[in-house]
Amino acid sequence: MSLVIRRGIRNFAALHSCPKVGKGCNKGAKPKRQACVIGPSGVHPSVEGGYKVWRNISLLICLPLVLLCAYNVATTFKEPPRPKFAKYEYMRKRVKKFPWCGGTDKSFFHNPHLNALPDGYEVSDEEDCGHCDH
Known part of the structure; x- marks a missing residue:
């Protein structure tokens, strides 16, 4: 064989x-x-610059497209409005306090403008919370 x-x-x-x-x-x-x-x-007997084609495609086509998409997102993105607070008994339950800051109702990555506590938002819509531009 x-x-x-x-x-x-x-x-x-x-x-x-x-x-x-x-x-x-x-x-x-x-x-x-x-x-x-x-x-x-890499094992072809004659290395005639096949990498140059892919380098040029990456630099001349892909990089400008990525920059164009990033510019488009940066200029046209608008922050969606904050959802209205509705107090439901099954949401935002706090059985015990979180262990940081001496015990608190706020989660570790708490944002006072977007994350509601069990009683409502800390910051009203009219107030500037410092996290976003209104």
């Missing part, structure tokens, strides 16, 4: 050998036969 596999590999290499194998060999040295790898890769 291994003889069949070796013969198949040898025949494949003979059919798909590179035409420029002998280029750059010492005089009198017999060139080695090698299999061709077609396309830009």
Whole structure:
């Protein structure tokens, strides 16, 4: 079985050998036969700058598109309005106080403008909370 596999590999290499194998060999040295790898890769015998194409695509196409999208988001995004507070008995339950700040009802990442306490928001809509531009 291994003889069949070796013969198949040898025949494949003979059919798909590179035409420029002998280029750059010492005089009198017999060139080695090698299999061709077609396309830009690290093992291709001639490195002709396939990476330059992808570098140029990245720098000239992808980077400007990312910057354009970032500019679009930065200039057109508007903060959605804060939801109205509705006191439901199943929401915002505090069985025991949080352990930071000597025990408090505020979660660790509390925002007084967006996160309601069990009794309502700390900051009204008209007041400036310092977190956003109104």
